[in-house]
Amino acid sequence: MKAAIFEEPKKLVVKEVDKPTIQKPTDAIIRIVRACVCGSDLWWYRGISKRPTGSLTGHEAIGVVEEVGSSVTHVKPGDFVIAPFTHGCGHCAACLAGFDGNCLNQEPGMNAGYQAEYLRFTGADWALVKIPGQPSDYTDEQLNDLLTLSDVMATGFHAAKSAEVKQGDTVAVIGDGAVGLCAVIGAKLLGAKRIILLSHHEDRAKLGQAFGATDIVTERGDEATKHVLDLTAGAGVDAVMECVGATSAIEQSGQIARPGAIVGRVGVPQTEPKSNQMFFKNIGLRGGIASVTTYDKDLLLDAVLKGEIHPGKVFTKRFDLDHIQDAYAAMDQRTAIKSLVIVADK
Amino acid sequence: MKAAIFEEPKKLVVKEVDKPTIQKPTDAIIRIVRACVCGSDLWWYRGISKRPTGSLTGHEAIGVVEEVGSSVTHVKPGDFVIAPFTHGCGHCAACLAGFDGNCLNQEPGMNAGYQAEYLRFTGADWALVKIPGQPSDYTDEQLNDLLTLSDVMATGFHAAKSAEVKQGDTVAVIGDGAVGLCAVIGAKLLGAKRIILLSHHEDRAKLGQAFGATDIVTERGDEATKHVLDLTAGAGVDAVMECVGATSAIEQSGQIARPGAIVGRVGVPQTEPKSNQMFFKNIGLRGGIASVTTYDKDLLLDAVLKGEIHPGKVFTKRFDLDHIQDAYAAMDQRTAIKSLVIVADK
Numbered sequence: 001m002k003a004a005i006f007e008e009p010k011k012l013v014v015k016e017v018d019k020p021t022i023q024k025p026t027d028a029i030i031r032i033v034r035a036c037v038c039g040s041d042l043w044w045y046r047g048i049s050k051r052p053t054g055s056l057t058g059h060e061a062i063g064v065v066e067e068v069g070s071s072v073t074h075v076k077p078g079d080f081v082i083a084p085f086t087h088g089c090g091h092c093a094a095c096l097a098g099f100d101g102n103c104l105n106q107e108p109g110m111n112a113g114y115q116a117e118y119l120r121f122t123g124a125d126w127a128l129v130k131i132p133g134q135p136s137d138y139t140d141e142q143l144n145d146l147l148t149l150s151d152v153m154a155t156g157f158h159a160a161k162s163a164e165v166k167q168g169d170t171v172a173v174i175g176d177g178a179v180g181l182c183a184v185i186g187a188k189l190l191g192a193k194r195i196i197l198l199s200h201h202e203d204r205a206k207l208g209q210a211f212g213a214t215d216i217v218t219e220r221g222d223e224a225t226k227h228v229l230d231l232t233a234g235a236g237v238d239a240v241m242e243c244v245g246a247t248s249a250i251e252q253s254g255q256i257a258r259p260g261a262i263v264g265r266v267g268v269p270q271t272e273p274k275s276n277q278m279f280f281k282n283i284g285l286r287g288g289i290a291s292v293t294t295y296d297k298d299l300l301l302d303a304v305l306k307g308e309i310h311p312g313k314v315f316t317k318r319f320d321l322d323h324i325q326d327a328y329a330a331m332d333q334r335t336a337i338k339s340l341v342i343v344a345d346k
Numbered sequence: 347m348k349a350a351i352f353e354e355p356k357k358l359v360v361k362e363v364d365k366p367t368i369q370k371p372t373d374a375i376i377r378i379v380r381a382c383v384c385g386s387d388l389w390w391y392r393g394i395s396k397r398p399t400g401s402l403t404g405h406e407a408i409g410v411v412e413e414v415g416s417s418v419t420h421v422k423p424g425d426f427v428i429a430p431f432t433h434g435c436g437h438c439a440a441c442l443a444g445f446d447g448n449c450l451n452q453e454p455g456m457n458a459g460y461q462a463e464y465l466r467f468t469g470a471d472w473a474l475v476k477i478p479g480q481p482s483d484y485t486d487e488q489l490n491d492l493l494t495l496s497d498v499m500a501t502g503f504h505a506a507k508s509a510e511v512k513q514g515d516t517v518a519v520i521g522d523g524a525v526g527l528c529a530v531i532g533a534k535l536l537g538a539k540r541i542i543l544l545s546h547h548e549d550r551a552k553l554g555q556a557f558g559a560t561d562i563v564t565e566r567g568d569e570a571t572k573h574v575l576d577l578t579a580g581a582g583v584d585a586v587m588e589c590v591g592a593t594s595a596i597e598q599s600g601q602i603a604r605p606g607a608i609v610g611r612v613g614v615p616q617t618e619p620k621s622n623q624m625f626f627k628n629i630g631l632r633g634g635i636a637s638v639t640t641y642d643k644d645l646l647l648d649a650v651l652k653g654e655i656h657p658g659k660v661f662t663k664r665f666d667l668d669h670i671q672d673a674y675a676a677m678d679q680r681t682a683i684k685s686l687v688i689v690a691d692k
Contacts, residue, residue, distance in 0.1 A: 092581070093581035093604050094604060097604065097605070097606045097607075098606060099628050101605075101628065102605030104580070104581060104605070162628075162630070234450070235438070235450060258439050259440035259443070259448030259634075260444060260445035261443075262632065265625065272618070272620050272622055274618050275618065275619065275621050275631060276615045278634075279614075279634045282448050282508075282632075282634030282635060283632075284630055284632030285624075285630065285632070286628075286631070287628065287630075288605075288625045288627065288629070
């Protein structure tokens with residue numbers, strides 16, 4: 001089968017490799033239909049973090065189950081599924097508490113290889129999310145919406161959930177990447193009345209507004225902080241969604257939040273932020289890996305199937321698997337908000 | 347009037363000073379009946395943090411209103427009140443959100459001078475909490491319980507509220523000082539089923555058990571972490587109350603919490619803790635200055651008046667105002683869990 005493989009920073013190739021096989025009773029083999037590129041992959045793409053040469057890439061996909069291990073009963077061959085980047089067991093303390101992204105039983109290092117014709121998906125029984133019907137029953141736009149439920153939409157929603165966004169809240173979203181834009185959708189789903197998006201790119205701000213942002217703050221740094229405080233009569237917002245991960249963004253979150261607010265953070269942090277300034281304002285710092293399966297099953301899949309949300313609009317460029325290098329380059333050069341990768345006909 | 351005054355590290359004196367007067371329409375003058383010493387005062391008592399020579403001390407008291415400014419309508423002369431260390435206005439964005447400890451309208455630096463015969467209390471209209479009847483209607487034990495509602499009981503409760511302790515939770519409390527012991531009470535009030543107290547002192551552990559602790563962990567550092575994890579089948583607790591403020595305690599909180607848990611912290615932090623380890627377990631870090639008036643009015647005063655909680659048991663030594671130096675020394679030398687200061691007959 002064909003699979004995307006990391007060679008060195010800024011260089012991916014597509015090679016023929018062995019098709020994966022069931023190795024554990026909890027595995028499933030999935031024929032991938034659509035995959036995509038994640039902003040978090042840019043850390044290793046750019047050589048800032050390490051990745052082994054020759055490793056398979058990608059952690060977001062939708063596809064059709066081809067084979068399941070003996071203990072997998074919730075999905076069966078032929079089922080159309082979301083393949084989350086998380087692999088919750090559904091019954092450990094973390095999964096039961098709604099944090100399947102931190103499942104205590106997950107196999108380490110198994111969230112890769114989704115940019116390929118076939119994927120061995122570990123912990124398949126509970127983690128996979130069944131989509132009604134078959135890929136061919138959906139439009140391209142609907143498939144794009146469904147694909148976001150493997151990571152980016154759930155991650156944006158996790159920012160909003162972690163920040164405990166409530167009905168009527170005034171909130172801010174830091175970051176206008178695909179995750180930040182999905183956080184806007186997430187905040188709206190939870191009832192936020194006013195959604196301030198910090199965005200430096202006109203096309204992304206526009207999409208943010210289509211998703212529900214009511215105010216766009218285009219300044220950076222202290223000027224942006226001042227603008228958000230001005231918009232909230234100096235008090236700060238009720239909740240912040242931090243979707244960048246830069247230390248400056250995390251620290252800015254504390255500055256634009258009102259006392260008692262929570263910063264929901266999903267940007268993978270690079271260095272240690274200072275958090276004590278938050279203590280003196282009673283501001284919480286919360287977040288991490290999204291509860292993909294929990295959120296999909298609870299409400300996100302339903303919202304997509306009913307056409308209430310259209311997170312697939314974050315895919316502004318499409319590529320086939322053979323052009324995986326171009327898909328990463330488009331994200332790296334910011335010519336795409338998020339790159340869609342067509343692996344097979346639907 | 348007599349007032350306790352800071353001279354230099356490890357030295358307080360009681361001197362005659364001018365009785366305070368109403369200076370703003372929002373002030374009240376309170377005749378103090380009981381005051382006490384806070385663990386957070388040990389930072390400047392020990393010379394670790396700075397405090398101006400000649401400054402009045404103390405930020406916890408109960409007493410009787412003697413005079414009010416023209417805009418104070420919720421309390422009147424003769425009312426018996428809790429004088430919180432916080433001064434919420436009751437109508438700013440922070441107070442309305444339930445975070446009156448971070449009131450946006452409070453006058454800076456006015457939470458001192460409670461260890462004196464009279465106190466000028468700023469922002470008196472909403473912040474003061476009226477107690478039914480007069481001091482003479484209560485037993486010494488009841489007065490002690492009421493006195494804790496000016497800070498320590500509300501602060502312990504804030505740890506539990508910040509950690510979002512829920513019915514049936516298994517929780518841990520780090521710190522067996524008066525605040526940690528009140529956090530045990532707070533966790534129990536919120537329905538925690540199992541309360542693990544990390545305590546190194548037999549007398550404090552015993553009081554913790556009387557307050558509701560079900561398990562005592564006496565080890566320190568990694569051994570304590572291991573013990574807590576063992577008690578929770580390796581998963582970690584549903585909520586942590588961090589009542590120390592040391593960086594090691596905050597970081598340990600993240601290690602003993604299960605994925606998705608929140609660390610409610612009320613220990614005043616001394617250096618910047620690392621928080622990114624918490625990100626990778628989806629653990630929240632939240633807390634700060636307690637919402638004293640909010641909590642007292644919501645439920646703590648009621649719980650004390652009904653005799654449901656007895657936080658006044660944290661006062662294990664009593665002193666009169668003239669012996670304020672001994673009251674601090676007892677806390678410094680850990681011969682008292684918390685020092686009660688009798689200012690006037692009840």
